[in-house]
Amino acid sequence: MPVPASLQFRDGRLPVTAAFSIHVQGSTDRRLEEALRRMLRRLEGRTSLTLSREPAEPQKATLVLEVKGPGNALPTLGDDESYSLEVDGSRATLRATQTVGALRGIETMLQLLQGDRDGWYLPAVTISDRPRFPWRGLLIDVSRHWMPMDVLKRNLDGMAAVKLNVLHLHLTDDQGFRVESRRFPELHEQGSDGLYFTQEQVRELIAYAADRGIRVVPEFDMPGHVTSWLVSHPELASVMGPYSIQRKWGIFDPTLDPTRDQVYAFLDAFLGEMAQLFPDPWMHIGGDENTGNHWRLNPAIQSFMAQHRLADAHALQAYFDDRVAQLLQKHGKRMMGWDEILHPTLPRDAVVQTWRGPKALAESARQGYSGILSWGYYLDHMLPAGLHYTVDPLPADGKRMSEEANRWIPVSWYHRFQFKPPEVAIPEKNAVHVLGGEACMWSEFVDAETIDSRLWPRLTAVAERLWSPRNVTDVKDMYRRMARISVQLEEHGLMHERIGEVLLRRLAGSNEIGPLRALANLVEPVKFYDRPVQFQEATQGMPLTRLVDAARPESLEARALWSSVDDLLSDAPRFDRGAERLTRTFHQWREFHPELRQLLDNSPALHEARPLADALLLMAQTGLEALASLESGTTPRPGWREEALQRLNEAARPHGQVELATLQPLRELVLAAALQPEASALPAAAWQARVKAEALAAIPKPPEKKK
């Protein structure tokens, strides 16, 4: 994962034993040698074998590397990442044009390692691989919550394992200024609570990333999102200060004053310093979500706008962007920014990052600008991997993609959000402008302890979408492979698999958390922006140690339950397949309830989850009633359907920003019981489709918003 561009399994296998050895022919460099050292250590960790570090003769080596040249020591957009891997019974041969291709091939080889009764081996295979898109990134917001070096390093390892190649660091925002400036030390001193990367650390991080074939693109968000800058530099603001670091979440008014030369002189010096520090040709200047409110409040800015015939805030921002673009050009950098920077005078070599959606991507491509897609890849929205996987920067068929994607909209958002087919398709001639995409991890509700579990394993789905051919779209197979890779990713110290239990033990104050783990495995954090909406008192200092933080973004147990219901319904009208599993599950929910309630009672931090435990009990009861009806072939009594659905609607309510992920399979069970009389009249598939459709129709509409 990601699936290679071309792959054929063959008969045979290459045993991996303690005699595993490597021969490098052609070019080698320090990066390649260190990558091989890391590879050996990972092989050792998985196999428990002690492997030799001595280079082998070419004819005796288990792995032969043929690399033509080192390529750019610093990863660069458009590097040749292709490689081929040939495994037969006697050796594995990895060929690449450049070191970076060899790095990609090494990860593929590590994923191929398997074991059975006869020992470890690589299956015989012929792989020829290259990425679909050259820009495959991850944005980490280190401003809203601070992420120290080790968090970034282990995530760089994870990124390399799934062939991502850009780490986009969102370094500054209202809530924190996270990089040392030697030119203006007051920026990080007063804007960061002491939590920032020193320049030495930045260099260390860039080198660490480069060793793994990953670029580091810094973002300095402006002219909005700058409160943390204004703490020490209120003179740059549009409205008189003083300012202090913003502790809340949202979109705020503080903005640089784009009308004063002093601001550009400051930016010239600051961006000049950062241009030296960050070697990548692109520099991201944000440019998003400027409210314009502070510009309206300042008469001097208003008169400047009148004088320069700038009709509105958008025009003034365009003016600002143009001047910043000139500064970047002066310092040898190309501009990158969010959708909002797109306007007629934007330099041709700028890259537009799209948070608004396919339409914006198409528009920038139409205007000839390179663009990358981030809309649809917001991992902080707590959506299923299947949804992200279904979003394609260049879909073959926008309509079909939208239908597929809509299957993955969480139930609680069924009436609130649906994908629509893109209005503007991207014509083939513009496709070259779509460079790829970036998953985003905004950090309002993640910290150094929980970020891994919000990134992984779902990020692997985005990585595959951006690397593998367009026609690799089997979601079920993706989930199967994702589970396997997720465990492999732990070897980098990533905490996604383990942190949930750590938090549950902390919440329970005990090691005995069986029923609590069962509950946590069936719930999910609320989706999109529901967490701040439901919990408006959230601040930067709030501990992220609640059930919502322990719950995985996507409940695989709920998916398994749903799949059992599918089995049952597809077995109409016998209703045998899956029935035992479902009965056992519902019995378990009922049986652990008293112990669970006691656990929740004993920990005040878990009190908020008590209604969820009770809701689960109700679900168990409802499920068992439906199963009884289906198994006995008895139609439920009149009114039962409405009562049962009502019960489920009660159970659907979020508590503590957590919702049960088991709603829809339960609704389907209820409707299956209710629609049972028709099951013998219709073909199973048609009847099942009817049940599913009615179950969707049974999702209650959210109340109208008050105006």
Next chain:
Amino acid sequence: MPVPASLQFRDGRLPVTAAFSIHVQGSTDRRLEEALRRMLRRLEGRTSLTLSREPAEPQKATLVLEVKGPGNALPTLGDDESYSLEVDGSRATLRATQTVGALRGIETMLQLLQGDRDGWYLPAVTISDRPRFPWRGLLIDVSRHWMPMDVLKRNLDGMAAVKLNVLHLHLTDDQGFRVESRRFPELHEQGSDGLYFTQEQVRELIAYAADRGIRVVPEFDMPGHVTSWLVSHPELASVMGPYSIQRKWGIFDPTLDPTRDQVYAFLDAFLGEMAQLFPDPWMHIGGDENTGNHWRLNPAIQSFMAQHRLADAHALQAYFDDRVAQLLQKHGKRMMGWDEILHPTLPRDAVVQTWRGPKALAESARQGYSGILSWGYYLDHMLPAGLHYTVDPLPADGKRMSEEANRWIPVSWYHRFQFKPPEVAIPEKNAVHVLGGEACMWSEFVDAETIDSRLWPRLTAVAERLWSPRNVTDVKDMYRRMARISVQLEEHGLMHERIGEVLLRRLAGSNEIGPLRALANLVEPVKFYDRPVQFQEATQGMPLTRLVDAARPESLEARALWSSVDDLLSDAPRFDRGAERLTRTFHQWREFHPELRQLLDNSPALHEARPLADALLLMAQTGLEALASLESGTTPRPGWREEALQRLNEAARPHGQVELATLQPLRELVLAAALQPEASALPAAAWQARVKAEALAAIPKPPEKKK
């Protein structure tokens, strides 16, 4: 934990809510303020409450601190660590003479936090506390396996949580030279594979420890254990080089040449540099396990000995120690070393660290030397917490202590090691020379990933032994509290609770590890030095990712099983109590066996555990037979007892340096079935004692060693 010197619970409770606030009166310093910040963050993490950082008025504060003075900024032997803590319905009052006492009291308060249906609270309590011993340490060997900064930092946090106050860093040994020397950079450059602490890191670590009231004592082991020094300085050796870093485990011959002035000139410069770097008054020079072989090989050394009338290697080492002691004195340091340094000319202010046992401790105390006990506290021996807990540096009754301690000797060592009552008791007048003790973590078989799980939670038992009054000896209660504290310790990032599952997932290559986890929970690594003896090919590069590394040093599940057997036997001749639990357990072992075998087959790294899985199945069968006999009141057929015990003896064999921890309760079950006819004739307790005695007698003797 550790239990305070004096503690009375009272009626009432102090609610801990989001309004929790602090008032500090009297002295404060940066250390105290940072400790309070850390305390608030931990409170927040556990309670999920967001707490204020604003100081409160004294009458409104939830916690009032009264500290008389800051005390030594750098922790010093003999610091006043006492404190008192008074909690009533309106506030908690923590009083201490010095900041370091306040640090100890804060940990006690954090341990008191509880929750129930009504919320979080501190129980009303009156505590007056002070340590029993002033030297309560942990030795970490960073030489044999490298332990980076974050490992040491999180373990310093853990040490502070249980009131330990000395981190003893074993910095150099045959396998690695782990500290930067600016005077002789070739030492760390050639002796460490690049894995060493820079001087900046050392200072950072010392400051981190000092903030937590913990001293850092460095050890530079000499004249033996110096292979890593000799890589770059073969001219200091007793036998001509060249030398390379030792990769194996054991006791090796390379030794400094004590007869040449050049060696002392070098040590003068090197120790002088280290004396500047490490501020603690003591410097540990090891002095242990010098084979003397290389001294015998060198004629020049032999003639030096003749000339100076040094009768043997011990005498020559005494000469060496004396000269090193003079160097230490010159650099303002006191000497510390292992037992072997004890000889008549040892400076009076030296501290002797005992690895040989109570007799050696008594001897150094008799000679008026201060000593600390490490024998009995070797956590790398994989012994039960109960054993370490039972070892007391100053036992009230040596005989009774030995009996208690022998209950904790693992079955596999029953015939190989038993505690004997000390031959020499330490008279009261010498007791003052016993400063305390140090747990030891030698790192042949632990690395940065596994060390936490080999230290914790067992280290808490040693910490309590060294802090709490001598009469705190309830082992069962210690285990109860240890389980609770173990979970709290996770908040420092300690990995002891989570790493086992991480390794099992890696071994299985999957998230579905149910039966593997069940097996891992019933086994233990082999004890004392059995791991290297059974696995002689072990080297420094060997991956520590096998079942033996995932298994906890002490199986709590096996203890629980034993306790169920105790319940059953004490219920003779009804045999009802505990029977259902035991039956369920044995059925489980039988049921998961096929799935477990498949898991083990599929991962070659787990092949070595297949005999253990089969042994567990045999145990289940044996246990069920015994239960059937006891429940039906039927005496087993003739020969069954012998057959069953033989089966268990087969099951007792270690595989992959792992042994099943369930042997003895199973033997007891077998003997209970066999001795059933006598159960109605004897009082239950007497019959049970008989069963236990025969079960011990049934442990087979190990074969005689070949000569």
